[in-house]
Amino acid sequence: MADEYAIDSHKLQYHPERTSRWLQGRHDWATAKTIYPVYMELSPMGACNHRCVFCSVDYIGYQNRSLDADKLKERLTEMGALGVRSIMFAGEGEPSLWKPLPEILDHCTSCGIDTSMTTNMVPFTRRNIEAFVRNCSWIKTSVNAGSPETYAAIHRTKAADFERVMDNFAEAVRLRNANRHRCTIGGQILLLPENAHEVYDLGVRLKAIGVDYLVVKPYTQSLYGISHTYENLRYEKFGELDARLSSLNDANFHVIYRKHTMHKLNEEKRLYDKCYATPFFWAYIMADGSVYGCSAYLGNQKFRYGNIHEQGFRDIWEGELRRQSFEFIRKDLDISQCRVNCRMDEVNRYLWRLDHPEPHDNFI
Numbered sequence: 083m084a085d086e087y088a089i090d091s092h093k094l095q096y097h098p099e100r101t102s103r104w105l106q107g108r109h110d111w112a113t114a115k116t117i118y119p120v121y122m123e124l125s126p127m128g129a130c131n132h133r134c135v136f137c138s139v140d141y142i143g144y145q146n147r148s149l150d151a152d153k154l155k156e157r158l159t160e161m162g163a164l165g166v167r168s169i170m171f172a173g174e175g176e177p178s179l180w181k182p183l184p185e186i187l188d189h190c191t192s193c194g195i196d197t198s199m200t201t202n203m204v205p206f207t208r209r210n211i212e213a214f215v216r217n218c219s220w221i222k223t224s225v226n227a228g229s230p231e232t233y234a235a236i237h238r239t240k241a242a243d244f245e246r247v248m249d250n251f252a253e254a255v256r257l258r259n260a261n262r263h264r265c266t267i268g269g270q271i272l273l274l275p276e277n278a279h280e281v282y283d284l285g286v287r288l289k290a291i292g293v294d295y296l297v298v299k300p301y302t303q304s305l306y307g308i309s310h311t312y313e314n315l316r317y318e319k320f321g322e323l324d325a326r327l328s329s330l331n332d333a334n335f336h337v338i339y340r341k342h343t344m345h346k347l348n349e350e351k352r353l354y355d356k357c358y359a360t361p362f363f364w365a366y367i368m369a370d371g372s373v374y375g376c377s378a379y380l381g382n383q384k385f386r387y388g389n390i391h392e393q394g395f396r397d398i399w400e401g402e403l404r405r406q407s408f409e410f411i412r413k414d415l416d417i418s419q420c421r422v423n424c425r426m427d428e429v430n431r432y433l434w435r436l437d438h439p440e441p442h443d444n445f446i
Contacts, residue, residue, distance in 0.1 A: 114408060
């Protein structure tokens with residue numbers, strides 16, 4: 083199936099200057115400290131309107147806290163100047179609950195930072211949706227069922243939210259098309275035994291609305307997650323679903339069935355021996371302002387570099403806490419204990435290959 087957005091892969095190869103600097107300075111802090119992330123994830127709001135049965139950040143507790151908008155604007159201006167190229171608004175809560183988000187997206191655009199959202203889309207309104215679609219490169223909505231009843235059970239919310247999401251999809255597509263915005267609008271379903279029989283129906287519904295794609299992804303257990311219901315879930319038994327879903331593909335709609343990621347769940351060990359992506363190419367800002375080098379280790383102080391409410395981003399990124407984390411990851415981190423199929427897994431495979439050239443590589 084077509085995956086033109088490389089959702090089941092990575093895009094670091096399109097940033098050769100940043101990768102070249104990493105190759106030159108990955109073992110030297112004096113150089114490494116000035117290698118800024120290409121991509122960041124940002125959680126503006128800790129609260130969430132759903133309690134999904136698979137939530138990977140349930141251990142954080144859905145705290146009703148949020149970023150200071152004015153301070154964030156200052157940091158975003160600085161981050162754009164330092165080389166941050168994109169930010170995904172998502173996080174331990176639902177980002178669209180945060181009232182200042184539309185103006186923050188406008189500010190990111192003015193700073194040259196590409197933006198996106200991962201959302202459940204329920205809090206979308208006529209007042210905020212236009213700014214979301216106008217600014218974001220893409221909006222991906224987590225919709226984990228094809229019927230109101232199953233949706234309510236998995237998202238642990240009221241069944242009426244399902245049709246509200248479908249209506250918001252339709253409005254987002256309408257606004258995008260009417261105004262010729264560049265926003266790609268997609269859905270995402272986490273494939274579970276409870277919803278597997280509804281994935282095709284969801285694809286049919288989204289295609290009819292005019293959505294661009296549906297991602298079908300596997301579950302992976304978070305390191306600190308409270309729920310372990312799906313910890314040992316494997317995907318061989320869902321193999322026929324891939325072929326059925328491919329029948330929905332055409333020039334305007336694609337189902338991205340993450341077969342590669344599902345297959346990696348069966349690997350006995352990782353193909354790389356260290357995390358090469360952290361603390362270089364990405365970062366995460368929590369709703370309390372804390373900056374982390376890896377979203378799988380939120381709350382672990384070895385991956386915390388500072389707080390944007392207290393320091394400038396340059397001071398955080400080039401500071402002592404990140405230096406300590408840099409040394410820890412190089413020398414002591416046991417990646418066998420990391421989350422399987424973490425967000426930087428494909429990036430790590432790519433960087434490992436660059437760091438371990440093979441005999442015929444010079445025969446280009």
